[in-house]
Every structure is written in structure tokens, then in C-alpha cells.
Amino acid sequence: MLTKRIIPCLDIKNGRTVKGVRFENIRDAGDPVELAKWYAEQGADELVFLDITATNEERKTFAELVRDIARHIDIPFTVGGGISAVADVEVLLMAGADKVSINSAAIRNPQLVEDLAKRFGSQCVTVAIDTKYTEATGWKVYARAGTVETEHATVDWAKKVVELGAGEILLTSMNNDGTKAGFALDITKAVSEAVSVPVIASGGAGTMQHFAEAFESAHADAALAASLFHFRELDIPDLKRFLKAEGIAVRC
Amino acid sequence: MDLVIVDYKAGNVQSVLFALERLGVQATLSCDFETIKAADKVIFPGVGEASSAMAQLRARNLDKLLPTLEQPFFGVCLGMQLLCEHSEEGDTDLLSIIPLPVKRFETDLKVPHMGWNQLEKLQSPLFAGIAEGEHAYYVHSYYVPLSDYTIAQTSYPDPFSAALQYKNFYAAQFHPEKSGPAGSQILKNFLTL
Structure with missing residues (x-):
């Protein structure tokens, strides 16, 4: 049976993981490769690396890092952050990334999707959507790291980018992100039911139960979290044992 | 051992190269007819779309060479599908090495079939040391139905060919290079065939 995926997300700046990570058994938790290897051993199903640096010079560092990650880990990984052209993607895929995630660039230029x-196949094109709910607007898409509301x-x-060729949707609820109060089940379910491709739920994970809800109630195909894993508030083997006991198909 | 990975600009070549490197094996990337023909073993990766991959093979005359190879050969993902006869993807004629069709998933489930799914009914030395029900990583929208050449199967929701063998041609729909320790074992098994 196809299993639900658990995906830690690592923010990268100048080739280093950003969020302060607490690990006793890793020599250098700021080293994305060390951390990625550790997550792979823990049973993470995939990894996402987001480059949060800005300049082109720094982006070159990121491509080198992608190569280094691909050299050392044996599970799939997605890379994103600042991708705006086919040439950017070519560099990252050639370096060994399995998928790329695009966000604002897809809004600026849907043709890119x-x-x-x-050029590369839908299977490696993940479109990341940052979304926010207000009573006045309903769920709207936000661009530029969640700073600009779009139409x-x-x-x-979500339906539009899938028509254009997206092979996966990474849906982050800005209302839920950082709250640890659970994923945004309603919009995740709405998107998951509206599109034919897999949907990754993101934003708001705080407990193991939250992951179960994302899979069972919201029909997410995968769930992503960052600090929850980085600070070891929740360990992946425990999470997977819990989900398995709940009757959810996971790899463990 | 002289191991060659077919490099025809439609493969996740780097990932396969790195996976072999983790096993301590150096491989050569090549699209050169003579180099591939002379290899002890050949790995044929592939991601992307079938008709453009076939165009890349034809541009290098590899559509003529690959069917004539006699050494152990391992097609991965799209590299497996290309060994078949015809694909519904782009209504594409393939290499016709294995007399099987490639079909699109017709299901209410999500397509692409993306993520970790189980390998079942394992019946080949390719799977030595791999447990029934072991998970492997998949990402694909088209599949090869079960056949006499099926040496492992996976269900989504119906069973399909997870791996094939026809003479010296082995093939896997999943990505051994991305399937953790089990995937590494399968690659290692291929190297000892």
C-alpha cells in the first residue's frame, strides 16, 4: 500500500541550516548534510530544503550543497527558494535534486510551471502555495514569502497549476504556521479533493494526532514540519509508530 | 568491473552515480555506442516523458544499440518503460525489447503514484536479502501491467509490474537509488548478477 509521507523541512542560508537545531548525537547540526543523513536514518520519507538566501552568489553555494546532499542521502528530496527560470531548475536537477518547489515565480509567470x-516532467515539479484565510476574502494565495496577497x-x-503540469502541491496555511495547533484541515481537504496530484499539508503541526488528522480527515498525502522535528519535540520513529497504530499506512 | 550508465539527457543520472559511489563502485557516464557495447554491465536510468526520451535515444542511435546488448542491463523507472513496446504516454513507440505495453493509471487515487509502496511476490536474485513487503520509492504516472516477465509487483490499487526480467534485461519501476538501504541492496544485487 502507498504510505503517507513524513517530510522534515530544512531552511538553508549560506549553506547552513538556519533554525537552531538541538541534537546531541550530531556533530554539527548546522550542516545540512549531517542533519539530512540523520533524518533519513530516522525514517523520514523525503526531505525539503528551502534556500532562504537572496543573492545570486549565494544561490551558487546552494547548488553545490544540493550536490553534496545528493551524494550522501538515499531518500528523495525537494529543493526550493528563489527559483524563477528553467535554467535554475536544470542546475538543481543536474546536481541531484529529485524535485523542485516553486512558489512566487509560478504566480508571476504561470507559464513557468x-x-x-x-522540459523535466510533472513528477519533479512541486508548486508551493502559501495561503491565508480571512473572513473578508476566504482562503487566498499569498506571494513573496507570504507578504503579498494575490487575486x-x-x-x-491549485487546480490551475495542476492543469499547467504541477505534479504535487505543497500547501502551507499561514494562519496555522507556527501555532502548533494543527494543520488547516478544511483547506487541505478542499485542495486535496480538487486536484488529482498528491498534496503535502504544511503549517501548524504540534502533536502526533495532528498528523493523523491531516491524513485521515484532510486526505493529505504527505505532511511537512520543521521546528517540531528540529527541536525534537516529536521524533519520527515515535510518530510513525503512532500513525501505524491508528491504522494509517506508513513506512516503518 | 566496467559499469556504464547510459547518459542520454533524460535521466536522473547524478543520483544513480552517487548511489553507486556510496556502494564504492565507480561508473562511467556515456552515450557512446562502443563504450556501452563494451561494458560489463549497463544501467539505464530515466525520468521525464517517454516520447522526448525516445527522441534523445534515437538522436544518439541508441534505439538501435540497446536491443542488441547481451550483458546484464538494468532499466530504472522510465528506463524500464522504454524497454517495452508502446506507451500511452504521447502514443510513443518504445525500444520493443520486452513485448509489453505501458499504460496510464486509470484510478481515483492520486496520479502520479508518488511515495513509498511495497514490493511483493519477489522472484529474482535481484531481490536477494529483500523482505516481502519492503518499501521502495516510486514516482510515475504510467505503469507496466503484470506479465510473465514480472519479477516483483506493487499495488496501486491494482497490482502492476514493480520489476521485470527478460533475458539479460532487468528493470525496476521504483527508484533503487532513492529507496534507502533496501534500494542500495537491490543495486548491489544487480552488480553481482
């Missing part, structure tokens, strides 16, 4: 899918209603945008 189609170009990437045609797009979230479900419509």
Missing part, C-alpha cells in the same frame, strides 16, 4: 513540466482563491489556483 508548464515549461518545467514539459487567486486557493482551490482555483
Whole structure:
């Protein structure tokens, strides 16, 4: 049976993991490769690396890092952050990334999604959607790291990028992100039911039960978290044992 | 051992190269007819779309060479599908090494079939040391149905060919290079065939 995926997300700046990570048994938790290897051993199903640096010079460092990650880990990984052109993606895939995640660039230029899918195949094109709910607007898509509201209603945008060739949606609820109060089940479910491709729930994970809800109630295919794993508030082997006991298909 | 990975600009070549490196094996990347023909073993990766991959193979005359190879050969993912006869993806004629069709998943489940799924009914030395029900990483929208050449199967929701063998041609729909320790073992098994 196809299993639900648990995905730790690592923010990268200048080739180092950003969020203060607490690990006793890793020599250098700021080293993305060390951390990635540790997560792979823990049973993470995939990893996401987001480059949060800005300049082109720093981006070159990121491509080298991607190569280093690919050299050392034996599970799939997605890379994102600042991708705006087919050429950017080519560099990252050639370096050994399995998928790329694009966000603001898809909003600026939806044609990019189609170009990437045609050139490299839908299977490696993840479109990341940052979404926020207000009573006045409903669920809307936000661009530029969640700072700019767009005209797009979230479900419509998800359907559009899938039509253009996205092979996966990474859906982050800005209302829930950082709250540890659980994933945004309603919008995750709405998007998951509206599109034919897998959906990754992101933002708000605080307990093991939250992951179960994302899979069972919201029909997410995967769930992503960052600090919850980095600070070891929750360990992946415990999480997977819990989900398995709940009757959810996981790899463990 | 002279191990060659077919490099035809449609493969996740780097990942396969790194996976072999982790096993302590150096491989050569090549699209050169003579180099591939002379290899002890050949790995044929592939991601992307079938018709453009076939165009890349034809541009290098590899559509003529690959069917004539006699050494152990391992097609991975799209590299497995390309060994078959015809794909519904882009209505594409393939290499016709293995007389099987490639079909699109017709299901209410999500497509692509993406993530870790179980290997079952393992019946080949390729799976030595691999337990029934072991998980492997998949990402694909098209599949090869069960056949006489199926040496492992996976269900989504119906069973399909997870791996094939026809003479010296072995193939896996999943990605051994991305399937953790089990995947490494399968690659290692291929190297000892």
C-alpha cells in the first residue's frame, strides 16, 4: 500500500541550516548534510530544503550543497527558494535534486510551471502555495514569502497549476504556521479533493494526532514540519509508530 | 568491473552515480555506442516523458544499440518503460525489447503514484536479502501491467509490474537509488548478477 509521507523541512542560508537545531548525537547540526543523513536514518520519507538566501552568489553555494546532499542521502528530496527560470531548475536537477518547489515565480509567470513540466516532467515539479484565510476574502494565495496577497482563491489556483503540469502541491496555511495547533484541515481537504496530484499539508503541526488528522480527515498525502522535528519535540520513529497504530499506512 | 550508465539527457543520472559511489563502485557516464557495447554491465536510468526520451535515444542511435546488448542491463523507472513496446504516454513507440505495453493509471487515487509502496511476490536474485513487503520509492504516472516477465509487483490499487526480467534485461519501476538501504541492496544485487 502507498504510505503517507513524513517530510522534515530544512531552511538553508549560506549553506547552513538556519533554525537552531538541538541534537546531541550530531556533530554539527548546522550542516545540512549531517542533519539530512540523520533524518533519513530516522525514517523520514523525503526531505525539503528551502534556500532562504537572496543573492545570486549565494544561490551558487546552494547548488553545490544540493550536490553534496545528493551524494550522501538515499531518500528523495525537494529543493526550493528563489527559483524563477528553467535554467535554475536544470542546475538543481543536474546536481541531484529529485524535485523542485516553486512558489512566487509560478504566480508571476504561470507559464513557468508548464515549461518545467514539459522540459523535466510533472513528477519533479512541486508548486508551493502559501495561503491565508480571512473572513473578508476566504482562503487566498499569498506571494513573496507570504507578504503579498494575490487575486487567486486557493482551490482555483491549485487546480490551475495542476492543469499547467504541477505534479504535487505543497500547501502551507499561514494562519496555522507556527501555532502548533494543527494543520488547516478544511483547506487541505478542499485542495486535496480538487486536484488529482498528491498534496503535502504544511503549517501548524504540534502533536502526533495532528498528523493523523491531516491524513485521515484532510486526505493529505504527505505532511511537512520543521521546528517540531528540529527541536525534537516529536521524533519520527515515535510518530510513525503512532500513525501505524491508528491504522494509517506508513513506512516503518 | 566496467559499469556504464547510459547518459542520454533524460535521466536522473547524478543520483544513480552517487548511489553507486556510496556502494564504492565507480561508473562511467556515456552515450557512446562502443563504450556501452563494451561494458560489463549497463544501467539505464530515466525520468521525464517517454516520447522526448525516445527522441534523445534515437538522436544518439541508441534505439538501435540497446536491443542488441547481451550483458546484464538494468532499466530504472522510465528506463524500464522504454524497454517495452508502446506507451500511452504521447502514443510513443518504445525500444520493443520486452513485448509489453505501458499504460496510464486509470484510478481515483492520486496520479502520479508518488511515495513509498511495497514490493511483493519477489522472484529474482535481484531481490536477494529483500523482505516481502519492503518499501521502495516510486514516482510515475504510467505503469507496466503484470506479465510473465514480472519479477516483483506493487499495488496501486491494482497490482502492476514493480520489476521485470527478460533475458539479460532487468528493470525496476521504483527508484533503487532513492529507496534507502533496501534500494542500495537491490543495486548491489544487480552488480553481482
